[in-house]
Amino acid sequence: MPNLQKKRYYIPETNQWVDLKISAHAMRTIDKLGIYAFLKKLEKQGYDTGVELIEN
Numbered sequence: 001m002p003n004l005q006k007k008r009y010y011i012p013e014t015n016q017w018v019d020l021k022i023s024a025h026a027m028r029t030i031d032k033l034g035i036y037a038f039l040k041k042l043e044k045q046g047y048d049t050g051v052e053l054i055e056n
Helices: 022-034 033-045
Strands: 004-011 016-023
Touching: 004 022, 004 033, 016 022, 022 033
Parallel strands: none
Antiparallel strands: 004 016
């Protein structure tokens, strides 16, 4: 079973808070990449993040 945690992150690029249920591994990845880059990576892989991200 994955180690799932509820975590709240602020995305300054979109000026909003998001509540995520993520694994400890994902938390470490977010710490390395940043939340915005992590969500962009998930969208690129085809996952629906539920967050409208700004296109550059």
